[in-house]
Amino acid sequence: MTEFLFFLLSAAALLSAVFVVVSRKPVASVMFLIVTLFSLAGLFVLLEAHFLAAVQVIVYAGAIMVLFLFVVMLLNLGHVELPDFRSAMARLLAGAFGIALAAFTAWTLLNGSDPLTAYGASAADPIQSVLKARGAIGALAVPLFRTYLVPFEVTSLLLLVAIIGSVVLARKEAP
Amino acid sequence: METLTGAHFVWMTIFKVVLFFTLLMLMVGGVVMFERKVAGFIQDRSGPNRVGPWGLLQTMADGIKFLLKEETYPDAAQAVFYLLAPVMAMVPATILFAVIPFASPLPTGWGLVHMIVADVPVGFLYVLAIGSFGVYGVVMAGWSSGSKYAFLGGMRGSAQMISYEVGLALTLVPIVLLGGGVRIPDLISLQQGFTGQGPATLGMWLFLPLGVSFLLFFITGLAETKRIPFDLPEAEAELIAGYHTEYSAMKFGMFFLGEYAHMLTTAALITVFFLGGWDIPFWHGDNIRVLADGTVIGDPTWWKTVLTFLSFTIKTSLLVTVFVWIRWTLPRFRYDQLMELGWKFVIVAATAYVFVVAGSVLVLDRLGVHFGLPYAAILTGVNVVLLGLLLFVVDRGRLARGAAYTVTRGLGRASRRSGTGPAAAGRS
Numbered sequence: 001m002t003e004f005l006f007f008l009l010s011a012a013a014l015l016s017a018v019f020v021v022v023s024r025k026p027v028a029s030v031m032f033l034i035v036t037l038f039s040l041a042g043l044f045v046l047l048e049a050h051f052l053a054a055v056q057v058i059v060y061a062g063a064i065m066v067l068f069l070f071v072v073m074l075l076n077l078g079h080v081e082l083p084d085f086r087s088a089m090a091r092l093l094a095g096a097f098g099i100a101l102a103a104f105t106a107w108t109l110l111n112g113s114d115p116l117t118a119y120g121a122s123a124a125d126p127i128q129s130v131l132k133a134r135g136a137i138g139a140l141a142v143p144l145f146r147t148y149l150v151p152f153e154v155t156s157l158l159l160l161v162a163i164i165g166s167v168v169l170a171r172k173e174a175p
Numbered sequence: 176m177e178t179l180t181g182a183h184f185v186w187m188t189i190f191k192v193v194l195f196f197t198l199l200m201l202m203v204g205g206v207v208m209f210e211r212k213v214a215g216f217i218q219d220r221s222g223p224n225r226v227g228p229w230g231l232l233q234t235m236a237d238g239i240k241f242l243l244k245e246e247t248y249p250d251a252a253q254a255v256f257y258l259l260a261p262v263m264a265m266v267p268a269t270i271l272f273a274v275i276p277f278a279s280p281l282p283t284g285w286g287l288v289h290m291i292v293a294d295v296p297v298g299f300l301y302v303l304a305i306g307s308f309g310v311y312g313v314v315m316a317g318w319s320s321g322s323k324y325a326f327l328g329g330m331r332g333s334a335q336m337i338s339y340e341v342g343l344a345l346t347l348v349p350i351v352l353l354g355g356g357v358r359i360p361d362l363i364s365l366q367q368g369f370t371g372q373g374p375a376t377l378g379m380w381l382f383l384p385l386g387v388s389f390l391l392f393f394i395t396g397l398a399e400t401k402r403i404p405f406d407l408p409e410a411e412a413e414l415i416a417g418y419h420t421e422y423s424a425m426k427f428g429m430f431f432l433g434e435y436a437h438m439l440t441t442a443a444l445i446t447v448f449f450l451g452g453w454d455i456p457f458w459h460g461d462n463i464r465v466l467a468d469g470t471v472i473g474d475p476t477w478w479k480t481v482l483t484f485l486s487f488t489i490k491t492s493l494l495v496t497v498f499v500w501i502r503w504t505l506p507r508f509r510y511d512q513l514m515e516l517g518w519k520f521v522i523v524a525a526t527a528y529v530f531v532v533a534g535s536v537l538v539l540d541r542l543g544v545h546f547g548l549p550y551a552a553i554l555t556g557v558n559v560v561l562l563g564l565l566l567f568v569v570d571r572g573r574l575a576r577g578a579a580y581t582v583t584r585g586l587g588r589a590s591r592r593s594g595t596g597p598a599a600a601g602r603s
Contacts, residue, residue, distance in 0.1 A: 062307025136297055
């Protein structure tokens with residue numbers, strides 16, 4: 001059952017990801033991206049990462065994609081089939097980088113160490129033991145707010161900078 | 176008594192899904208009838224009174240009409256999205272019901288049956304996740320219809336629902352601070368009060384110790400249901416029928432069912448979060464909870480399940496009555512008022528409230544106040560003061576007294592001057 005669900009969700013994620021790129025209508029692209037994100041959330045659930053799945057849906061599928069859709073509609077891009085405006089050079093570079101990224105990921109998966117054992121969780125079922133001890137949210141919250149507190153806060157600073165930047169850019173009149 | 180396992184669990188879950196879905200649809204029919212009768216009462220007329228005794232079969236007649244009317248299909252519509260939109264509007268509202276506990280656990284021959292379809296580990300984060308999906312139905316309907324009125328309704332709907340979701344999520348943070356978890360059955364235990372085994376509990380319905388959250392959740396929940404005074408996406412005086420202008424027959428029917436299911440869901444969520452869920456007040460016989468390791472505390476019996484189900488139904492129905500009452504009493508917000516209420520009042524107040532509750536919890540823990548009734552009583556006191564401040568100082572009594580809410584500065588004027596914002600969006 002789990003295996004079947006894994007393949008189903010992976011296929012949905014990959015196929016819709018391809019359609020995001022291939023589709024000519026911006027709104028269709030956005031909708032396919034939502035399917036991708038939702039399938040990823042399903043994969044997270046299969047990995048017992050319930051909290052991550054919930055946050056994936058709340059933040060990406062529920063909020064960010066709605067904003068995407070909102071902007072696409074506000075500019076009324078939806079009904080126009082955009083011609084491909086990218087140059088041949090850009091396409092070539094994008095393809096090269098894509099293949100490089102895929103190769104790097106494959107190499108890491110084949111040669112790299114298992115992330116769970118790398119962090120010292122060598123017990124028979126590390127995920128279950130952590131989940132039982134701290135619950136679905138505690139399992140993520142404790143490392144995030146103890147071990148990785150500084151990177152976490154730095155990331156939030158980055159977001160703040162992005163917000164301030166967009167406000168400055170969007171502002172038309174002088175303050 | 177053991178909880179269900181294996182094949183019994185699977186069959187019982189399938190049975191519960193079918194049962195609860197049927198129940199929900201029946202209740203939706205009932206609420207539609209109830210709303211029309213109350214509307215008649217409020218407007219001093221009879222309401223529906225032609226079909227069946229006292230007009231009670233009117234909803235069934237309407238249902239048959241939904242099925243038999245012509246399915247129209249506008250030329251300008253975008254095929255797939257136009258057909259998908261009603262589904263996207265109805266599904267989130269119905270599957271939200273999966274995580275709501277209806278009654279105390281029922282003991283059966285195979286084991287203890289929980290009166291909840293899915294007890295998910297992420298609890299009410301599921302509610303937020305699925306709730307945020309409701310907006311897609313509105314947006315897709317508005318955009319794919321190929322009509323200006325529908326489009327404007329869809330734009331309004333998406334802006335409104337995004338704005339109020341932030342506030343909705345923030346009002347639930349204080350519950351996590353008090354409950355220390357997100358599992359929904361645990362929230363009901365928190366409000367029932369237990370001593371001894373398991374984590375400590377408050378023993379008071381959360382609408383008292385978290386009064387401000389209750390008020391703000393009520394407002395944002397109402398905004399999410401898109402009913403008057405928050406029905407700008409439909410606004411029949413301005414936009415014909417808003418985002419579902421181009422829909423007929425059962426496709427419209429699905430929007431309609433989705434809206435009423437959403438109203439019921441919101442009422443049920445308020446009941447679970449703030450009114451003790453299925454708890455019966457002033458009686459400790461129904462204090463039943465199942466700990467994380469499967470230990471059952473309390474004494475579940477079948478008649479307690481029936482009684483607690485009645486308690487849950489009564490509370491939810493009362494809230495639905497308030498929703499109906501509000502709809503037939505208040506006028507619609509203006510767009511800038513809606514945005515001001517969402518961004519400048521609800522979100523600010525909810526954020527500040529998170530800090531206040533966190534501070535109170537810290538102080539009370541430091542003072543060593545017993546986590547239980549005394550704790551809840553002190554928090555209630557804090558909340559009475561806060562509510563007074565909120566309603567009569569920050570809001571200057573406008574919400575409480577119902578005085579005219581006038582906007583002389585801020586979003587409305589600024590946006591007209593600079594040519595951006597909602598006023599300009601309406602013109603494009």
